[in-house]
Amino acid sequence: MNFSQWLQIEFALTLTFVLCGCAVTNSSVSQSTVSPGNKVFTPERVAQLNANPPPYWDAQREFHPVHSTWGFIKRPDQEWSEALLVMLNEDTLPAPHRKLPRRDSDHLQRYRFYGYFDSEPAYEPFLNKLFDVFVLTGYEKSEVGEQLRLVEKSDAGITSSFTRQTRMRDRSTSRHRYSVEDIE
Amino acid sequence: MVSQCNSYTTKFQAFALSTTLILVTLGQKQLAHADEFLVISGGPALNRFEADKQTRHDRFWGNFIQTAETRLIEILKKKKSTDVVTWMVFRTGYERRSQEESRNLIAEIEQRAAKLNVTLKWFRKTRELISYINQGLDRSQHPIKQLDIFAHSNKACVMFDYSNRVDGVSTVFLHTRDLPLISSNAFRKDAYTTNWGCHAGEYWVDRWRQATDTYMWGAIGKTNYSYGAMMPIISTPGGRWVKFVPSGRR
Numbered sequence: 001m002n003f004s005q006w007l008q009i010e011f012a013l014t015l016t017f018v019l020c021g022c023a024v025t026n027s028s029v030s031q032s033t034v035s036p037g038n039k040v041f042t043p044e045r046v047a048q049l050n051a052n053p054p055p056y057w058d059a060q061r062e063f064h065p066v067h068s069t070w071g072f073i074k075r076p077d078q079e080w081s082e083a084l085l086v087m088l089n090e091d092t093l094p095a096p097h098r099k100l101p102r103r104d105s106d107h108l109q110r111y112r113f114y115g116y117f118d119s120e121p122a123y124e125p126f127l128n129k130l131f132d133v134f135v136l137t138g139y140e141k142s143e144v145g146e147q148l149r150l151v152e153k154s155d156a157g158i159t160s161s162f163t164r165q166t167r168m169r170d171r172s173t174s175r176h177r178y179s180v181e182d183i184e
Numbered sequence: 185m186v187s188q189c190n191s192y193t194t195k196f197q198a199f200a201l202s203t204t205l206i207l208v209t210l211g212q213k214q215l216a217h218a219d220e221f222l223v224i225s226g227g228p229a230l231n232r233f234e235a236d237k238q239t240r241h242d243r244f245w246g247n248f249i250q251t252a253e254t255r256l257i258e259i260l261k262k263k264k265s266t267d268v269v270t271w272m273v274f275r276t277g278y279e280r281r282s283q284e285e286s287r288n289l290i291a292e293i294e295q296r297a298a299k300l301n302v303t304l305k306w307f308r309k310t311r312e313l314i315s316y317i318n319q320g321l322d323r324s325q326h327p328i329k330q331l332d333i334f335a336h337s338n339k340a341c342v343m344f345d346y347s348n349r350v351d352g353v354s355t356v357f358l359h360t361r362d363l364p365l366i367s368s369n370a371f372r373k374d375a376y377t378t379n380w381g382c383h384a385g386e387y388w389v390d391r392w393r394q395a396t397d398t399y400m401w402g403a404i405g406k407t408n409y410s411y412g413a414m415m416p417i418i419s420t421p422g423g424r425w426v427k428f429v430p431s432g433r434r
Contacts, residue, residue: 068352087350095351103236122353125338125346133350 049117049132056112057134058083060145061097063104067126070095072148073113073134080148087122089135096139110145114138215350217268219329219372220321223302224313225252226335226347229347230284241336241347245281245408248334249273249293251380254413255332256300268326271297272313272337274344274356276420277304281348307340310358318367327372331400334409334416337381360388363395371398380416382406385426386433400429 054075060083061071072083088095092115097106118133193290228242252271255305259269278289297304303319307313317328336346336354343354359422371377377400392400405423418424 068347087353089350091349120355122350122355123341123343123357123359124353125341125343128338129339131353133355169326177196 003170014148043119046117046119046132053116056114056140058142058153059111059113059134060148061111062110062148063097063107065104068124069131070134080145081149084132086132086134087124089118089133093133093136095136096141108145108147110142112140112142217325218264218268220268220270220326221263221330222317222328222332223252223255223269224331224333224335224344225261225271225273226333226342226344226346226415227248227274228281229349230280232284233347233351245278245289247287249296251409251416252332252334253300254415255304255334259330259429259433260300260302267329268321269291270305271301271302272305272307272316273298274308276356277306277348297364307344307354310356310362313344313358314362314365317370318365319370323370325366328370328375329372330375331371331377333336333377333379333381335381337379337384337388339383339386340391342379342381342384342388360391363391366396368395368397371396371399375399379399379403380407385424385429387429389427390429393427401425401427404430404433418433 001090038080054077056075056076057073058078058080059071059073060080062063062069068087069085070088072080073086074080074083090098096109096111097103100106113136114136115135115137118135120133121130123130225248228247230247230269231243234242236238252273256269256271263269273293275290278293282289294304305316307316333342336343337434341354341357343357345356346354349355375398377392377396377398378403379392379400382403383406384400385404386402389400389402392398402425403418403420403423404426405418407419408419409416
């Protein structure tokens with residue numbers, strides 16, 4: 001077998017390996033994971049919220065006719081201006097308003113909440129925002145508070161058309177620091 | 185003369201061998217190649233969260249199941265015998281609704297998939313879904329030819345979980361900001377993809393095309409799943425199906 005014969009066989013084998021190899025190369029897509037929807041929502045941040053838990057959390061219900069936010073929550077030593085706007089996970093205990101005639105029956109009612117923050121945020125579709133989720137394990141009724149603020153409107157312009165009505169309603173309020181950020 | 189003849193014979197043998205190898209390899213690739221039809225179903229809301237709302241979602245638990253079944257039947261009629269049909273369903277949503285309905289919806293969905301003879305794959309997290317799209321099958325051999333998404337949606341986000349774990353919000357979703365995680369290599373260039381959720385034609389379809397290099401149909405307006413086994417229809421007056429966001433809505 002001379003050199004040219006070896007060359008032909010080599011060529012055939014090389015071609016075969018190349019053709020077989022394509023499948024492996026193309027299929028090895030890098031492992032993808034979904035990033036947190038928002039840089040604020042990292043496991044470290046949730047761990048920070050849950051670290052050194054206070055004996056109870058101060059909470060104030062603020063009902064909104066359109067959004068699904070529950071209200072505000074803060075440590076007892078914090079100002080209400082530092083409170084976080086949250087969703088409630090009711091797997092362990094239903095929210096206080098479930099025992100009342102209507103969802104807005106406890107609007108502005110304050111509570112002492114017991115529980116912890118969930119490791120994952122929740123996406124509010126009308127606001128196109130991510131919110132902290134508080135897992136409620138117990139509560140005590142407290143005094144009635146004053147209106148803190150309505151929910152911040154979305155500036156991204158990518159929420160449903162229904163939100164535009166909400167946005168107009170909410171235009172007047174933006175005096176507090178928010179715990180939420182636009183997802184886009 | 186004999187030596188020259190032997191040389192020609194050896195060359196011919198080598199040529200024949202190489203040609204055979206190439207043809208066999210190409211033949212194997214041809215046989216192995218099969219497109220995938222992928223149907224995705226999100227989960228239902230819980231009645232305990234929705235019962236007192238003016239706009240109540242998912243009175244019926246199977247909105248995203250029945251419509252997916254209808255689509256799967258259509259696909260089964262038109263697919264080639266070698267094509268793969270996969271149905272991905274958000275399991276957590278049906279587990280939680282099962283408790284509320286006091287019936288085993290998981291078993292029921294599994295029975296429906298078995299009856300259709302399609303591959304059922306459960307998922308709980310969006311990353312599982314994206315991972316399957318990207319590399320669930322060897323995408324060089326099994327690119328996705330058709331994708332249908334049945335789930336709650338707004339113009340920026342498909343929500344596999346909605347009002348199920350937490351009232352009125354989603355904890356498992358695919359937002360347009362995460363679409364770049366989907367590999368465009370997963371799809372055929374002429375893939376036919378549809379998001380059957382509300383408002384997808386107002387923003388989502390453009391972002392999908394940018395991310396995956398395939399066109400997706402989406403609705404301008406809301407879609408209504410309450411017609412049982414019928415495909416969802418647009419319920420907003422003036423709404424329509426589009427694959428480009430109309431310029432006035434960008």
